[in-house]
Structures are given as structure tokens and as C-alpha cells.
Amino acid sequence: MSDPSSSLTVHVDGDERTVETGTKAWELFRDDPDVIAARVGGVLRDLSYDLVAADAVEPVRIDSPDGHDILRHSTAHVMAQAVQDLFPQARLGIGPPITDGFYYDFDVETPFVPEDLDKIETRMRKIIKEGQRFSRRVTTDAQAIDELADEPYKIELIGLKGGAGAEDTDGAAVEVGGGQLTIYDNVRRDGEVAWSDLCRGPHLPTTKRIPAFKLMRSAAAYWRGDEKNRQLQRIYGTAWESKEALADHLHRLEEAERRDHRKLGRDLDLFSFPDEIGSGLPVFHPKGGVLKRVMEDYVRQRHIEEGFEYVGTPHIAKEGLYYTSGHLPYYGEGMFPALDVDGMDYRLKAMNCPMHNLIYRSRQRSYRELPLRLFEFGHVYRHEKSGVIHGLTRVRGFAQDDSHSYVTKEQAPGEIQHLLDFILGLLRDFGLDDYYLELSTRDDAKPDKFIGSDEEWAEATAVLERVATDSGLELVPDPGGAAYYGPKISVQARDAIGRTWQMSTIQYDFNQPSPDRFALEYSAADGSRQQPVMIHSAKFGSIERFIGVLVEHYAGAFPPWLAPVQVVGIPIAERHADYLYDVARRLRERGVRVEVDESDDRMQKKIRNAQLQKVPFMVIAGDQDVEAGAVSFRYRDGHQDNGVSVDDAVERVVAAVESRAQV
Structure with a gap:
């Protein structure tokens, strides 16, 4: 019989298991090569972790989100080791995992060039092949400062540990839970320490567990993101659980580059960003203007159909308005500096809600008017940093399809459901039908960043969560992501190549209507004065951003109803142009956007030009077509029907446009 004192009981994926004292986490998963770490009591741990009684242990597989982060952070360490092997004077910044990859910042005298990245990759492969072990050890501030005397940025992080700036350090120095300072050594098989870094971990067991990686590029980056600090060199990389997964990722990047809305916007003559106007301030060219107008007309009409009333508000307002709303105290860094107007401070508006509150407050309101729904295309301005x-998709000036519903507390759940249904229908019309919901809540650890009582936040969050859950869509928590005045639901849509974009939002606001803010009231059925709930909603959000997403989603090949030019007429010879102008007239009478290509180019070049401009339909005419009152009807994909009557051609186009078909 075994000695009970030499064994302990743990819970592995919910199952109780008895193991010997001194058992390490890796021994629980020795038969699963995909497990690279463990979650113990909710905390990520290395597989070398010593189990204790009653531990609840879950495996972390390399292809999971946590597994990806651990793989990429470990690869960042290998990259930093390789850099210091090749460039001994390089000083270390931080190296966190990021979406689909990782980076590490270095202080070097000369910026990295592509040839340097090739050398670093080669050195990394050697380190990986050596199978160096990631070994964690606990240290003290004094010991770490002494050991890292040549690493000024690491010493700065030690000083920030647990302080006001600690969130800028990627938590790199502090072990979650214990508040301990930890260092990871890369240890060779003979026991020699090859390299060390201040880090909380966890990491892969050894460098050999890195299956596939690639260094992508280098760029300048200010230390801790502050332009007042020294500019470092940042190397970006990516790492995946298999060579196939890496190849798929690189293919997605190639596809994303092909779809880049900045390039397509230039190629399709939709919009531009003139330096003379300023960073983050786009201008729309005629074709882009058509696209923008069609979208605005669509969403304006949809708002009216859903019971909203259209309003308009100015671009600037007295500064005091934004103190009343709470935006200046809680969102001031996102607003442009004050303007002096007749000796008074004014602000460019960064949001429309304060002005909508003044419209609501312009006269007494009755419960019979609620829900009261106000909507506008308000142009707003955000003081975004140049680096973002x-x-x-990230601009300083944009039009926002901003709406605000004023409701009773009892009406709030129904109104939120109404808005969510409206949003999902709109996204489907624009070909975005793969989405999930994100619920952004208050960060209780930072109460000074939010206003309102615990009870108000709990009630508002519960209402949003219930509606989101009842929708049947996947609901993902976003702790700390709420606005200062209340929680929100955001719709996260996936585009044609699987990327996720935050699109529409619904926010529950119990703060701005309060007596301390705008003192909004309505007369209740019993004659009492009551405070309404305010629900913010943006369907496009920023129409500029929505256009950017659509350009990439469709790779510029918009569905017929959205395409700036829906039909191009292509005469085979000059003598056929008048015939196609008559066809174009008939199409215009039905509301179709059509052009006739009268250039000197040959017919095949004209077809090629129309394809490059992503025009949905072409109508081609020669002698036989003119004689028969027909056209050759060509689709964007190259399919062509010859001898199509003009009546049939017109109806084909009109039907495709009116149906909002996505092809």
C-alpha cells in the first residue's frame, strides 16, 4: 500500500486524479504532444510547474488562443536571443505576443534592414534546433537590477512593477497572482545559460517546440508608445502550430494585401488622403462619392422605416457642453484642443449625443412620446495619434450614423432588441452575415474611469446581456471595454477572408440623462417626472470605416446595387456608340449608373479596363447587335451571353440592383 503522505489529489479537466507528490504538470499530459502549458486554478503555468493538492488543471494546446500566445511569446524570446547574439550592443525593450504574431523592441544604433532579418531568422533556427529549455526562476528587484545592469529598459520596467505605468510593460516582469519578479533563462543541454530575460511567462518547454515561424518586417517604435521617449527598432514576426498553419496565414496576408482598401481606393479612384489637408482626413472622389451617397441614402431610409426622426447638429459647441456630458473629464484626450471663439472656448464635436440631449430637453416630454428616436449623419472629429x-479604418474626421433612443426603463430591453435586429438586417444587406456579439463591461479595478453606481451598472449590464443571449449569437465578454457612461454590445463581423471587424454598437446610458448631467425628464402616466434611459446606437459607426471594410470584403468588386458604375457600354467600332448611348439612356431612366467607353482602345482593352474597374456588367454592341436590337451581355466574371435583347439586358441589370444581390 502506498504512503498517503507521498501522494496528492488533483483535478484534471474536471476528473479527480491521485498522483505522487512532486509530480509536474507535464506528466499529466505526456501522451498529448500538442499540450505546451497548463492552466492551474485559472492561471497559466509552465509544464514544469509542481502540482499541489487540490489543483484544478487544464491542458493548454498549442493551437488554442492561449497556446498561440505562449508559442509566440517564446518565439519572441528566441528572436531577442538571436538579435543579441548577432548585435551584442542591442538593448532589450519588450516582446509581447500580438494578434497573429509577436514583436520585440530593440535599442540599436542602426535600423534593421531586410538582410538583418534573414540573418536573425537563420540564427533563430539554430537556437530552435538546439532545444534550449525555458527555465523560470524567481528573483528580487535588487538581484534583477544587478543582473540586468546593462539593460536600462528592463530596469525601468522593474521600477514600474505594480506602479501607475505598469500597464505599459505588458506585465513582463510580474507573475500573475504572486506579484513575484521572475526571469526566464534559455538553458542549453549542458546546463549553460545561453540567454535570460525578465518575464512572467509561461513559455514552451523547449525551443524545439516552435514548429513554424517567420520574421515579417521591422519598424520604428517609441519606447512604451510615448513619442517623448527614445525611438527603438521593432521587429515583427509570426509563429504557428504547424508549417501548414503558417502557410495559410501567409496566404491570408497576401490576400489582405491584394484587398488593401488604400490601394484599391486609389486604383478605383474612390478616395485619397491629400497631405495638404492633413493626416486622417480623407476626401471622396466622384466614384467614391457615389458609393458614400448610396450608403447614406440607404441607411437614412432604413432609420426612417425603423421609427427614427432625422435631426442635424453643428460641428462645434461651447466647451461647457462636454463637461456636462462627461466627455471632457473622461474622454478629453480623444478631443481636439479648444478653439477661441469671441473669447470663449469651443470644441470640435467628437460625438453627437450631447446635442441630441439638448434637442430632447428643448421642451417637456410625455411618456406617450417614448421611445423617442433621433438620428443624424453627424460629422465628428477625434484627436487620434498619428501612429494609429x-x-x-482609423481617421480623425468621419461621418457617424448616430442614433439615440430615449425610453423608459421598461422599454429598454425591447428597444435594444429592436436596434439589434435593425443592425443585423443592415449588415446582411451589405453582405456581412458572419458575426458574433461582444459585451463590454466596466473594469471594477478602475472605478475612476467610469461614472454611476454599482446598482446602475449591474442593471444596465444585465439588460444588454439578456438581449444578447436571447439572440442566439455567440457572446464574447470584453471586461473593461465599456464607455465611461455605460456598458455596450458591439457586433463583430467577419469579412470574406475571415478577419474580424468591430462594426455596430449599442450602448446603455443611465448617466447623461441624470440630474447631474442633462436632467432629462418625461411626464409619466401617473403625472410624476421620471428620468428616461438613453440608448446610443451606430449602425455603420463611421461610414468611412464601413466603406474601408466593404472595399476589402469585396476586394473592390461591389455588388451591383453598390457599384459606383453599374454598367459600361462597349462599342465594337465608333459607329456603334450612338446605339449604346440609347441603351445607356434607357438604363438611366431606370436609375442605373452607366457609362459608355468611347476611347480609342480596342474592344478587348475596353473589356479589360472595365474588369479592372470591377464594373458588374458590360453591354457590347456590333453591327449584328444593332440590327437585332440586342447586345452581348457580359458579367464581371467573364461569362457572356450573346444576342440578348435590349429590353432583357435592362431588366437583368435592374433586377440585380433592386434585389441587392451580392454577385
């Missing part, structure tokens, strides 16, 4: 501006 990206084409149309």
Missing part, C-alpha cells in the same frame, strides 16, 4: 491612423 490607417486609411479609412
Whole structure:
């Protein structure tokens, strides 16, 4: 009989198991080569972790989200080791995992060039082949400072540990739970320490567990993201659980590059970003203007159909308005500096809700008016940092299809459901039908970033969560992602190549209507004065951003109802142009956007030009077509029907446009 004192009981994936004292986590999963770490009591641990009684242990597989993070963070360590092997004077910044990859920052005298990345990759492969072991050890601040005397940025992180700036360090120095300072050594098979880094882990067991990686590029980056700090060199890389997964990822990147809305916007003559205007301030060209107008007309009409009333508000307002709303105290860094107007401070508006509140408050309201739904295309301005501006998807000036519903508490769940149904229908019309919901809640550890009582937050969150759950869609938590005035649901849509974009939002606001803010009221059925609930909703969000997403989703080949030019007429010879102008007239009478290509190019070149411009339909005419009152009807994919009557051709186009077909 075994000695009970030499054994202990743990729970593995919910099953109780008795193991010998001193058993390590890896021994529980020795038969599963995909397990690279363990979650113990909710905390990620290395497989070398010593089990204790009553531990609840779950495997972390390399192809899971946590597994990807551990793989990529471990690969970042290998990259940093390779860099310091090749460039001994390089000083270390931080190296966290990020979406689909990792990076590491280095202080070097000369920026990295592509040839350097090739050398670093070669050195990394050698380190991986050596099978160096990731070994964790606990240290003290004083010991770490002494050991890392040549690493000024690491010493700075030690000083930040647990302090006000600790969130900027990627938690790199602190072990979750114990608050201990930890270092990871890369240990060779003979026991020699090859390299060390200040890190909380966990990591892979050995470097040999890195199946596939690639260094992608280098770029400049300010230390801790602050432009007042020294500029470092950042190397980006990616790592995956297999060579096949890496190849799939690289293919997705190639496809994303082909779909880049900035390039397509230029090639299709949709929009541009003139330096003379300023960063993050796009202009729409005629074709882009058509696309923008069609989308605006669509969503304006849809709002009216859903019971909203269209309003309009100015671009600037007195600064005090944004103190009343709470935006300046809680969102001031996102607003442009004050403008002096007649000796008073004004602000460019960054949101429409304060002005909608003033419209609501312009006269007494009755419960019979609720829900009261206000909507506008309000142009707003956000003081985004230059480093985050990206084409149309992150701009400084944009039009927002902003709506606000004023409801009783009892009406709030029904209104949120109404808005969610509206949003999902809109996304489907634009060909986005793969989505899930994200519920953004308050961060209780940072109460100073949110306003309102615990009870109000709990009630608002419960209402949103119930509606989201009842929708049957996947619901993902987003702790700490709420606005300062209340929780929100956001719709996360996947595009044609599987990327996720945050699209529409619904926010529950019990703060702005309160007596301390705008003091909004309505007369209840019993004659009492009651405070309404305010529900914010943006369907497109930013129409500029939505256009950027659609350009990439469709790779510029918009469905017929959205295409800036829906039909191009292509005469085989000059003498056929008048005939096609008559066909174009008939199409325009039915609301179709059509052009006739009268250039000197040969017919095949004209067809090629129309294909490059992603035009959905072409109508081609020669002598036989003119004689028969017909056209050759050509689709964007190259399929062509000859001898199609003009009446039939017109009806084909009109039917495709009116149906909002996605082809």
C-alpha cells in the first residue's frame, strides 16, 4: 500500500486524479504532444510547474488562443536571443505576443534592414534546433537590477512593477497572482545559460517546440508608445502550430494585401488622403462619392422605416457642453484642443449625443412620446495619434450614423432588441452575415474611469446581456471595454477572408440623462417626472470605416446595387456608340449608373479596363447587335451571353440592383 503522505489529489479537466507528490504538470499530459502549458486554478503555468493538492488543471494546446500566445511569446524570446547574439550592443525593450504574431523592441544604433532579418531568422533556427529549455526562476528587484545592469529598459520596467505605468510593460516582469519578479533563462543541454530575460511567462518547454515561424518586417517604435521617449527598432514576426498553419496565414496576408482598401481606393479612384489637408482626413472622389451617397441614402431610409426622426447638429459647441456630458473629464484626450471663439472656448464635436440631449430637453416630454428616436449623419472629429491612423479604418474626421433612443426603463430591453435586429438586417444587406456579439463591461479595478453606481451598472449590464443571449449569437465578454457612461454590445463581423471587424454598437446610458448631467425628464402616466434611459446606437459607426471594410470584403468588386458604375457600354467600332448611348439612356431612366467607353482602345482593352474597374456588367454592341436590337451581355466574371435583347439586358441589370444581390 502506498504512503498517503507521498501522494496528492488533483483535478484534471474536471476528473479527480491521485498522483505522487512532486509530480509536474507535464506528466499529466505526456501522451498529448500538442499540450505546451497548463492552466492551474485559472492561471497559466509552465509544464514544469509542481502540482499541489487540490489543483484544478487544464491542458493548454498549442493551437488554442492561449497556446498561440505562449508559442509566440517564446518565439519572441528566441528572436531577442538571436538579435543579441548577432548585435551584442542591442538593448532589450519588450516582446509581447500580438494578434497573429509577436514583436520585440530593440535599442540599436542602426535600423534593421531586410538582410538583418534573414540573418536573425537563420540564427533563430539554430537556437530552435538546439532545444534550449525555458527555465523560470524567481528573483528580487535588487538581484534583477544587478543582473540586468546593462539593460536600462528592463530596469525601468522593474521600477514600474505594480506602479501607475505598469500597464505599459505588458506585465513582463510580474507573475500573475504572486506579484513575484521572475526571469526566464534559455538553458542549453549542458546546463549553460545561453540567454535570460525578465518575464512572467509561461513559455514552451523547449525551443524545439516552435514548429513554424517567420520574421515579417521591422519598424520604428517609441519606447512604451510615448513619442517623448527614445525611438527603438521593432521587429515583427509570426509563429504557428504547424508549417501548414503558417502557410495559410501567409496566404491570408497576401490576400489582405491584394484587398488593401488604400490601394484599391486609389486604383478605383474612390478616395485619397491629400497631405495638404492633413493626416486622417480623407476626401471622396466622384466614384467614391457615389458609393458614400448610396450608403447614406440607404441607411437614412432604413432609420426612417425603423421609427427614427432625422435631426442635424453643428460641428462645434461651447466647451461647457462636454463637461456636462462627461466627455471632457473622461474622454478629453480623444478631443481636439479648444478653439477661441469671441473669447470663449469651443470644441470640435467628437460625438453627437450631447446635442441630441439638448434637442430632447428643448421642451417637456410625455411618456406617450417614448421611445423617442433621433438620428443624424453627424460629422465628428477625434484627436487620434498619428501612429494609429490607417486609411479609412482609423481617421480623425468621419461621418457617424448616430442614433439615440430615449425610453423608459421598461422599454429598454425591447428597444435594444429592436436596434439589434435593425443592425443585423443592415449588415446582411451589405453582405456581412458572419458575426458574433461582444459585451463590454466596466473594469471594477478602475472605478475612476467610469461614472454611476454599482446598482446602475449591474442593471444596465444585465439588460444588454439578456438581449444578447436571447439572440442566439455567440457572446464574447470584453471586461473593461465599456464607455465611461455605460456598458455596450458591439457586433463583430467577419469579412470574406475571415478577419474580424468591430462594426455596430449599442450602448446603455443611465448617466447623461441624470440630474447631474442633462436632467432629462418625461411626464409619466401617473403625472410624476421620471428620468428616461438613453440608448446610443451606430449602425455603420463611421461610414468611412464601413466603406474601408466593404472595399476589402469585396476586394473592390461591389455588388451591383453598390457599384459606383453599374454598367459600361462597349462599342465594337465608333459607329456603334450612338446605339449604346440609347441603351445607356434607357438604363438611366431606370436609375442605373452607366457609362459608355468611347476611347480609342480596342474592344478587348475596353473589356479589360472595365474588369479592372470591377464594373458588374458590360453591354457590347456590333453591327449584328444593332440590327437585332440586342447586345452581348457580359458579367464581371467573364461569362457572356450573346444576342440578348435590349429590353432583357435592362431588366437583368435592374433586377440585380433592386434585389441587392451580392454577385
